[in-house]
Amino acid sequence: MTTPIYDFVKAYAEKNTVRGHMPGHKGKTAENTLSAVFPYDITEIKGADALFEADGIIAESEKNASELFGTYATFYSAGGSTLCIQAMLAVCAKQGEKIICARNSHKALHSACILLGLSPVWIYPEFEDGSAVSGKITPESVKRLLEENTDAACVYITSPDYLGAVSDVKAIAEISHSFGKPLIVDNAHGAHFAFLEENIHPIALGADMCCDSAHKTLPVLTGGAYLHTASEKYAEKVKGAMSLFGSSSPSYLILQSLDLCNKYLAENFRGELSETINRIEKLKSEIKDVYTVEESEPLKLTIYALPCGLTGRELADRLRESDIEPEYADETHVMLMFSPQNSESDFERVKNALLTVKMPRICLEPPHFEILPLKKAMEMREAFFSEKETVRTDDALGRICARTETICPPCVPAVACGELFDKNTIKILKMYSISEVNVVK
Ligand SMILES: Cc1ncc(COP(=O)(O)O)c(C=O)c1O
Known part of the structure; x- marks a missing residue:
């Protein structure tokens, strides 16, 4: 598989060309951890x-x-x-x-x-x-x-x-x-x-x-x-x-990284992906007596934390004590994403950390809310560009949302622009620690 973008930029970086073009760094920077990549950061010069x-x-x-x-x-x-x-x-x-x-x-x-x-x-x-x-x-x-x-x-x-x-x-x-x-x-x-x-x-x-x-x-x-x-x-x-x-x-x-990825996908990826998925499956079976693992696409480990007596955020903090950073945690879940770039020792560390977490094991009550369709009062664009004000989430009942209110990650909005806040949505937003919202004036 060819890597034409990578090859072109590499050849250019290796020549001693006077860079009379953007970017302003001219392929150089003071000695620091990023120095190695500056020569390869180019713009649309001839041939690029x-x-x-x-x-x-x-x-x-x-x-x-x-x-x-x-x-x-x-x-x-x-x-x-x-x-x-x-x-x-x-x-x-x-x-x-x-x-x-x-x-x-x-x-x-x-x-x-x-x-x-x-x-x-x-x-x-x-x-x-x-x-x-x-x-x-x-x-x-x-x-x-x-x-x-x-x-x-x-x-x-x-x-x-x-x-x-x-x-x-x-x-x-x-x-x-x-x-x-x-x-x-x-x-x-x-x-x-x-x-x-x-x-x-x-x-x-x-x-x-x-x-x-x-x-x-x-x-x-x-x-x-x-x-x-x-x-x-x-x-x-x-x-x-x-x-x-x-x-x-x-x-x-x-x-260039997309270009190089083609070569990797063509040569090694299928085998490595299959090995990684087997490794994740093994990890799931090693922790299954202790944790409730949600069904998910194969590179994710999504744990429903409440049966351990911990919220998802608390379980994530326990993992951080072992220098493991999850992709995401909220009130109920913690999620880790793996890829073939994770080593065998990464999986061992995750397993050991999960199996040594101290937990009360008294199942916490799941938050009670229903996800109900919200009433739409305005088109999204109209609401977004309306005059707006910020109010406490508790005071938003019946008001029209003027910004998609969400936390990132996961960036999945609980209420869309133009929809009316109801009691249930306010509860969900507070569960995600959103204490202020933007509403149409
Ligand atoms: C489901 C989903 N769609 C789209 C996006 C946006 O992708 P990107 O960050 O590549 O722009 C994300 C980002 O997290 C996502 O989770």
Whole structure:
């Protein structure tokens, strides 16, 4: 597998060229831990191609990625899945149109709806034990909403979601297509899905477009992501839409890491991924008598902490005492993400730490709340750009939300712009320690 971006930049860095171009560091910095990368941080000089009008080394590298993922076309993003989500929606829906969206979606979806003036109709997943952020979307609920909203422009789901819940993308794609609607999947957490023994990548299962945050599960620098398309129809429009929102100075460090990742995916990844998944399965069986492990996509370990007599945050703090930093913890859950870059000793340390945690083992009561559809008082964009004020969360009852209120991670909003705060939502926000909210004046 070729690595054209990496090769070009490496050759350039090794020549003693006078850099009469951006960036201002000219490939140099004072001696520090980042010094080694500065020579490789370049801009669109001659031969380096241009991300949003790629026809040279970037196009060649994207074609390599497309072959590896089995897509019609794959485009790189140096602005994460966030940029891909904006672009996918921009090519599928017009201002004012409805889109059918999963409620366990990331804030990036809300931002895209505000930017593009879209009107989401929410599908509520079957939320997991005491979680207000994660769950599966059922094909039946998608069908019902498509029957009720025949004018919707597309269906948008998030699978896997932040805690690892995986929906039946194949069935949802079939239903969406039977109504003549494209399916977009936020696969930010599932770049590795194309390389599992059974390929369960959204494009293989029938999605029309999806985004993968390469940086979340593959050895790619933060910000590196893919936008994949299944057909020519959207591929032609995607670059233009990406350039609408993306910086005209994408990081060549990120692009090189995406380029190098192709070689890794082609050579070693499948075997290493399968070994890592076996190792995670082993870890799960080693801790199963002590912990309740949620069903999730294979690279995540999601523990429901309450039966140990600890909140998710308390369990995370216990792990930090052993120098283990989880990806996420909240009132009920703690979640760790692994990849083939974790060593055998990492797994041993996690196992030992988990098995030596002192815990009361008196099951804590799960928080009591229901996830109920909220009343919409305004379109998202209108609410976001309205005059607003900040109030205590306790005082927000009946007010219109003017900012998507969420904590990051997981960045899954409990209330969307334009919706009315109800008692239940206030309870959820307080559970996530959100003490102030923005409301329309
Ligand atoms: C489900 C989901 N979608 C989208 C995003 C945004 O991805 P990125 O950080 O690559 O922009 C995230 C980020 O955490 C996410 O968890």
